[in-house]
Amino acid sequence: MGDKETKTETETESGYRVVYEKYWQDIKKRDPDEITAVRAVSYSSDTHQFNVIFFDEEYIADSVKETICRKADGHVPDVVATIVILNYLAFSQPLPESSPRWVSVKEIPGGMIFYTAFHKTAISVVIEAFGHQAGRLMTAARSLGGQAGPFGDTSVVFRAFPEVPLCVIVWEGDDEVKANATILYDPSIEFLLQSAICIDLGIYLAAQLKRLIQYS
Structure with missing residues (x-):
């Protein structure tokens, strides 16, 4: 082994x-x-x-x-x-005009094939770290320049790069409701990073947030 x-x-x-x-x-x-x-x-x-x-x-x-x-x-x-x-x-190429909105990994071209692995290595990590203490997300996020977002019980918008936003959302769980989370991207991400690297970016962010809360 x-x-x-x-x-x-x-x-x-x-x-x-x-x-x-x-x-x-x-x-x-x-x-x-x-x-x-x-x-x-x-x-x-x-x-x-x-x-x-x-x-x-x-x-x-x-x-x-x-x-x-x-x-x-x-x-x-x-x-x-x-x-x-x-x-x-x-992978630098010009960005087309678009209206700001959020999409899941499944909506990124080529992202669907990575979703199961992404959920296991990114979303599940966020749920484990913050699913029962959603308020801790903002504490961890500050070191990465995160700003409070409008979604879920707690959400934070990050700038991986100046023109590459990500949003981490946590819905806190309890004895009756299962905790949940997601990581969203701006759809322009398909012109900024290759789909496999978009996945790596979400995995990296989840790991950094978990690491930061462990040492806070």
Whole structure:
């Protein structure tokens, strides 16, 4: 069993490495001006670095060293956050005009096939952490720049990137009512991240919220 788990972890790391290298190559093939024209990022031609705001913190993406770190302290984000940031830069295309609204993962093109895994690894995590203490969600959310939303017993709107909002909603449970939660996206997400990376983003956010409440 242990060998199987180790192999699975190794395969996962290898898969992320392939994606990591591909996204960097995709980014480096682009004219930086093309990326900054359609993304809320800046670029320095002197240092060959992009400045990216991710959950209210500034990160430096260095296209020469092929590294990403937080500007304030040099912290290197975990592999999921790194892949999300790289996809955000690599998958840059103009946004169409649209009216603000919220959609579930099922409504994102290609999202339906990921829903079962998404519920298990993101929504269930939120329910477990906040389903019986919904008020704690806002406490955890502050560190990620979250703002109170209008839904459920408690909801919080986050900005993964300046133009990428997510909304986490919790309906608190008790002895008679089962707790529930969801994570919603703006439909423009399909032009900002690939569908699989949208899933990774929700999973990352749920994990960060659970981690933050454990240490609050």
